[in-house]
Amino acid sequence: MTxxxxxxxxxxxxxxxxxxxxxxxxxVNQEPHVSATLQRRVQEAINALGFRRNEAASRLARGAAxxxxxxxxxxxxxxxYSHLAAAVERAAAEHEALVVFGSYExxxxxxxxxxxxxxxxxxxxxxxxxxxxxxxxxxxLVAGGLRAVFVDRxxxxxxxxxxxxxxxxxxxxxxxxxxxARGHRRIALISDDETVSSVHDRAxxxxxxxxxxxxxxxxxxxxxxxxxxxxxDRLLALPDPPTAFFATNNRAAIGILQALRRRxxxxxxxxxxxxxxxxxxxxxxxxxxYDTGLLGRTAVDLLLGSGPPQQVRVPxxxxxxxxxxxxxxxxxxxxxxxxx
Numbered sequence: 588m589t590x591x592x593x594x595x596x597x598x599x600x601x602x603x604x605x606x607x608x609x610x611x612x613x614x615v616n617q618e619p620h621v622s623a624t625l626q627r628r629v630q631e632a633i634n635a636l637g638f639r640r641n642e643a644a645s646r647l648a649r650g651a652a653x654x655x656x657x658x659x660x661x662x663x664x665x666x667x668y669s670h671l672a673a674a675v676e677r678a679a680a681e682h683e684a685l686v687v688f689g690s691y692e693x694x695x696x697x698x699x700x701x702x703x704x705x706x707x708x709x710x711x712x713x714x715x716x717x718x719x720x721x722x723x724x725x726x727x728l729v730a731g732g733l734r735a736v737f738v739d740r741x742x743x744x745x746x747x748x749x750x751x752x753x754x755x756x757x758x759x760x761x762x763x764x765x766x767x768a769r770g771h772r773r774i775a776l777i778s779d780d781e782t783v784s785s786v787h788d789r790a791x792x793x794x795x796x797x798x799x800x801x802x803x804x805x806x807x808x809x810x811x812x813x814x815x816x817x818x819x820d821r822l823l824a825l826p827d828p829p830t831a832f833f834a835t836n837n838r839a840a841i842g843i844l845q846a847l848r849r850r851x852x853x854x855x856x857x858x859x860x861x862x863x864x865x866x867x868x869x870x871x872x873x874x875x876x877y878d879t880g881l882l883g884r885t886a887v888d889l890l891l892g893s894g895p896p897q898q899v900r901v902p903x904x905x906x907x908x909x910x911x912x913x914x915x916x917x918x919x920x921x922x923x924x925x926x927x
Contacts, residue, residue: 595636604632617893654684656890657705657713659698663690666837666862667879668716671738674883675714682891684712693810695720706733714886717742719782736890738882741784741898749896751885755785755859758875758903759792759833762857765873765905766831767796770915771855775804775822775829777815777839789835789859804829815842823854830915832856840865840872855913861906870909877903 597615601608606625613621614629632638656679660668668690676686687710691698695718702713706728713735721744729735737750766774774797781787794800803825806818815838822829823846831854834840840858847853858865858874865872878901885899905911 595638597638599636600629600632600638603636604628654682654712654891655710656684656686656887657689657702657710658686658715659689659691659701659705659713660716661690661718662692663688667860670879671716671883674880675887677880678884678887682887684891691718693718699724702728706731712890714738714890716740719780734890736886736896738886739785747896748898749889750898751882751889752898752900753785753877753882754900754903755788756792756795758859758877759789759835760796761792761903761905762833762859762875762911763793763796765857765907765911766833766855769831769855769912771831772797772799773801773804773827773829774831774833775819776806776833776835777809777818777843778805778807778835779810779839781807786835793833809839809842812838812842812845815839816846817842819843819846823850828854830854831911831913834858836860837862840874844868844872852916853910853913855911857905857911866908868910870913873908873911874906875903876906877901 597611598608601611604611606629610621610625611629612618614626615633656675658672658675660671663669663672672686672688679686687705689701689705691701698715698718702715702725705713711732711734713733714737715735716738717740720742722742723744725733725735725742725745735748737745737748739751739753741748741750741752763774774793776790776793778790779786781790790805804822806822809815809818815834819832819842832843834843834856837858837860840856840860840862843856843858847856856873858872861874861876862872865874881901885901889897889899
């Protein structure tokens with residue numbers, strides 16, 4: 588649809604198909620007593636015009652309550668989640684739907700409480716960034732009418748689920764190959780929970796690009812910048828330290844920055860997730876970036892669509908700003924620089 592152009596309405600579909608508005612309404616709302624021929628004509632018009640049903644209006648016409656979408660995330664104070672929430676809210680507004688938010692802050696028991704509480708209060712459409720671990724408990728809610736789409740991660744124990752995921756494997760590979768092109772082979776990985784599907788795939792891309800790997804350079808379970816900074820200091824104190832770092836999330840990237848700002852001879856590094864002021868530092872932070880707005884819009888479209896569950900991959904790109912372009916320093920470089 589062209590930017591600024593009004594979205595097509597059911598009346599537009601009716602004119603295009605040469606049928607009555609009532610017929611279009613019956614087809615869109617999957618009501619009985621419409622012939623296969625008319626259904627096909629209406630569906631062809633819908634496809635040609637790019638019509639999308641207004642789910643909120645449809646619910647109101649059936650006497651149902653205003654559509655409310657639940658959005659449950661890890662921590663809305665994180666820039667990724669706040670941007671995702673804004674994107675979901677914008678997309679939901681196009682359907683005249685409301686959004687309610689909840690953060691579980693790395694506590695799976697709170698995640699379950701939030702989801703069950705929302706469902707008990709009539710929220711039957713949910714976008715969830717799942718915690719680590721299994722989500723078999725969701726099965727009962729889905730059987731009871733909950734419609735759910737996952738974002739960023741796929742939880743174990745929930746088969747045939749709709750999801751909007753990043754191309755995490757490609758992102759991990761791009762970041763590592765970029766560092767390797769500057770001569771780096773001892774590339775450390777600062778990672779959080781690799782049982783989370785997105786983190787696992789980023790680490791898998793790193794491993795496959797690197798090939799031979801010194802496992803001493805891999806740090807897992809890092810959730811906070813201060814912990815990432817401490818791990819960087821520890822790794823750089825090794826007899827054979829890393830010459831570059833790859834961070835699997837924005838919190839780890841900030842921690843690496845905190846540790847490296849005190850060092851005149853900075854190792855190279857690339858982060859996954861863009862973040863505020865990443866281009867202000869000297870050098871700027873090279874990151875794997877993606878369109879958070881597209882994540883949110885796609886999740887809402889999948890949630891409110893009428894088709895079977897789908898899994899959609901959102902592409903990523905490498906944004907070059909300087910930190911990932913620092914080459915390996917040799918002993919000759921150090922001797923030219925002199926003592927101190």
